[in-house]
Amino acid sequence: MKFITKKLDFSNQTIKEMKINSKKFYNLIKKRRSVRDFKKNTFNIDIIKNAILAAGTSPNGANLQPWHFVIIKKKSIKKKIRIAAEIEEKDFYENKAPKEWLDALKPLGTDKKKLFLEDAPYLIAIFEKKFSLKNNKKVKNYYVKESVGIATGILISCLHFSGLSMLTHTPSPMKFLNQILKRPNNEKPFLILVIGKPKNNCVIPVFAEKKKLFKEITTIF
Numbered sequence: 001m002k003f004i005t006k007k008l009d010f011s012n013q014t015i016k017e018m019k020i021n022s023k024k025f026y027n028l029i030k031k032r033r034s035v036r037d038f039k040k041n042t043f044n045i046d047i048i049k050n051a052i053l054a055a056g057t058s059p060n061g062a063n064l065q066p067w068h069f070v071i072i073k074k075k076s077i078k079k080k081i082r083i084a085a086e087i088e089e090k091d092f093y094e095n096k097a098p099k100e101w102l103d104a105l106k107p108l109g110t111d112k113k114k115l116f117l118e119d120a121p122y123l124i125a126i127f128e129k130k131f132s133l134k135n136n137k138k139v140k141n142y143y144v145k146e147s148v149g150i151a152t153g154i155l156i157s158c159l160h161f162s163g164l165s166m167l168t169h170t171p172s173p174m175k176f177l178n179q180i181l182k183r184p185n186n187e188k189p190f191l192i193l194v195i196g197k198p199k200n201n202c203v204i205p206v207f208a209e210k211k212k213l214f215k216e217i218t219t220i221f
Contacts, residue, residue: 029157030211033204035165036110038120038196043164045071048122048195051158058151061142064132067151067190070181072123077180081125081192082117084176085169089114092172107205116167120196125177126152127187138186148190159195167194 013021052069060066072078089112093102117123128148132139141147152168159166174189 029160032156032160033165033208034167035198035202035204036116036167037199037202038116038165038194039199040119040121041197042073042121043197045073045122047162047164048124048159051155051162052124054158055151055155058147058154060147060151061144064139064141065147066129066132066141066144067148068127068129068183068187069155070125070127070177070183072125072181073121075118078118078120078123080180081123081177082114084180085114085117085171085174085192086112088171088173088176096172107207109205114169114171116194117169117192120167120194122195124155124193124195125181126155126190126193127177127183128190129187131186133184133186145190152191152193155193159193164195165198168192169194 048071052071055067055069056065072081093112097105126148128144129141130144131141156166156168169192171192174192177183177189177192178185178187
């Protein structure tokens, strides 16, 4: 089989420019924080569309692009998602979570109430596709979780670069999303991304500011 190829369009930067740009990105992304108190003000949906297009450029297994993004802006749908998520969260906090996990969550002040799912102007439900359907036949996808995880990281980075704040929310299980959002069975919910501008009085735990040092997370050979 002969493949059509195309010359790589690559930006040749000097070493100095590369170093400056990498530091600029670090200085920007290090300000990213998960927030739970959102303004209800909406904003241009094109910002989210561009971020999803950026996510769609992510490296993935065999270029099969095993993801689907659902943008939710309707209040009625957000309310359904909050109610369903809180049922799972209630079970988590009261029955499923071991004491060690609950102790780790204490500094965050989280509980079974997830009002941010309604307060934030937008949600993105991200689905991973274990297989695709082509002409009513299953087409296996490869490195699905890795591919969707990388795409989600690019999505979060682009949204932060655009001036928005987020929260990654993962109630377990999340099968209710398939029903509410009418997604097929070959798609599995990966996470809910809550997006908006933080309230003026929004605060975060002080410990969230502390990130591990380079030497703590890196080994060089």
